[in-house]
Amino acid sequence: MNSSSELVEHFFRHEYGRLVALLTRDLGVRNLELAEDVVQSAMSRALVTWPRSGTPSDPTAWLFRTAKNLAIDSLRRQKLADEYSEAACSRSDDCSREPLRLLELDSEIGDETLRLFFLCCHPVIAIESQVALALKTVSGFGIHEIASGLQTSLATVEKRLSRAKEKLREHQLEFSDLSPTAIVERLPAVLSTIYLIFNEGYAASSGENAIRLDLCWEAIRLAKMVAAHPLCGSPEAHAFTALLLLHVARMYGRIDTNGLVVLLAEQDRARWDGGLIREAMAYAERAAQGTELSRFHLEAAIAWEHCRAVDFSQTDWSRIANLYEMLRQRFATPMIRLNAAVARSYVDGPLVGTKLLLELDDVDRKRIRPWWDCCMAQMYERLEQPEKALSHWTDASALAASEPQRIFIHRQMERLNRLK
C-alpha cells in the first residue's frame, strides 16, 4: 500500500488549482463554482478512500476522474447532462481521446492553470478581488487561510470572492477570450497581482504567521509559471521572478528571532539563502535577453547588488544609486524616491540625502510614513545632530503601524539617548 505521506508537500493545494482549471476549461467559466465544489468533494473522498485502499499510483488522475464524474452527476441532476460532453467536445479534440488526455495531463494542465490565473486578473475585477479569487481558485487556499494571510476577515474575503465571480458572470468571460495578444497585454496586470500577493506575505515578521510566508512561496510559484510559458515568459517576467527570489533569499536575515526588523548594515549575511540567490541569477540571465528594461529589471539589479556585497561596507552604493535614479526617472513613486535618497546619501553624504528627502512634499511623505521619518532620523544621526534625529524618531514612533515596528523605533531612541 502506498502511503499518503509520500505525497509531495502542498500536493492537494497545488492540484486543486490545476484540477479546477481543467474542469473549468471543459465546463465553461459559468461553472467555475461547480468545478471548485467537485474538486473539493473529490479530495474529501480521497480522505476516506486512500487510507483504506492505498494512494493511487497517479493521484492526480484519480482526483480528476472522481471530480469529473461528480460534475457529470451534478449536471445530470440539473438535467444538463449533455452540457459536460457538449462543452468538452466543442473543444478542438474530441471526447474519444479522453484516456489519452489523462496521460497528457502533466504537459497540458500548466497552460490551463495559467489561463485560469489570467482570467482572475481580468481588469473588470478589482485588484483585491483578483487576489482573493486567484488565491482561492488557482492557489488552492481555503477562505480562512486567505483571510489570515491578508489579515482581513472571513466575511471580507467572501465578499471579494462573490464580487469577483459576479464580474465573471456579468461579463461572460471565458478561457477562449484569452487570445495570445490578450495574454501578452494582461501580463503587467498579472505581475502586479503576484507582487501584491508576495508583499502581503513579505510584510509579515518571521514566525508570526506561517500562512503569510506561504503567500511569498505561492507568489514565486505563480511567477515561475508565468515565466515558463512561451507566450508570457518575457524578459520582464524573468526579471520579476529573479526579484522575488532575491527578496525571499534575504527574508530570514531581515527579521530577528523576536520578529524585529534588522537594519541592512547589521544583518547576518550568512543567513541569506545562497541556493535561492543562484536560482535568481538563472532567471536574471534569461531576463537580460532582449532590449527591454522594465521596472523589475532595475529592482532585481538593485537586489542583486546587495546580495553581491560580502558585507555592508562592500556595497557598491554608486551603482545602486544610479539604478535607483533610473528607476526614479521611470516610476517616481514616493517609496522609490525615498530609497533613491538613501542610496544617494551613501555616495554623496547624508546632507544630500536630507535634501532629497525634504524634496518629498507632504502628500508624498504621508504615503510612506513612518519610513520617511526613520530615514530622516538616520540622516541626522550620520550628521551628528542627535537632537534632530531624536525628534524624527519620536515622530516615527507615533506613526508605527505594528508592535514590532514600535519596539524597533524605541530601541533606536534608547540607543541614541545613551550616546548623548
Added chain:
Amino acid sequence: MPKYLLIYRDAVDSQQPQPSPEEMQEFLKLWDGWFKQFEGKIVDMGDGLLPTGRVLQPGGVVADGPYVEAKEMIGGFSVVSAASYDEAVEVAKHCPIAVIGGAIEIREFAGYV
C-alpha cells in the same frame, strides 16, 4: 477479543468554513498514521456517510434527511478490536476525528452473532 464500533459525530450547525486542500492533506496523513499505529486493532476502517438520508418511522412514514436528534450527525464509522473499553478509547483518542476536535461514540459489539 471484543469489537467496538467507533461512531464519528460531526457538529451539524457548524459555521466552520470548508477545510482547505492543505488541511485535507494533513488530515490524510493523520488517517494513514492512525492506521499504521493501530494496524492490528483496526478491524475495519469503515466508511464515511453522506449527509443526506431517509428516516423510516413507525407506521411506514418515510421522511427525508438523517435523524438529527442532537446537534450532531453521524459522519462515518470504523470498527476496532480491543481487550476493554479503556483500550478501545485509547485507539479512538488517536483517531484523526478526535485529533481535529470531533466527537466519537464508542459502543461494544454485543457478540450475539
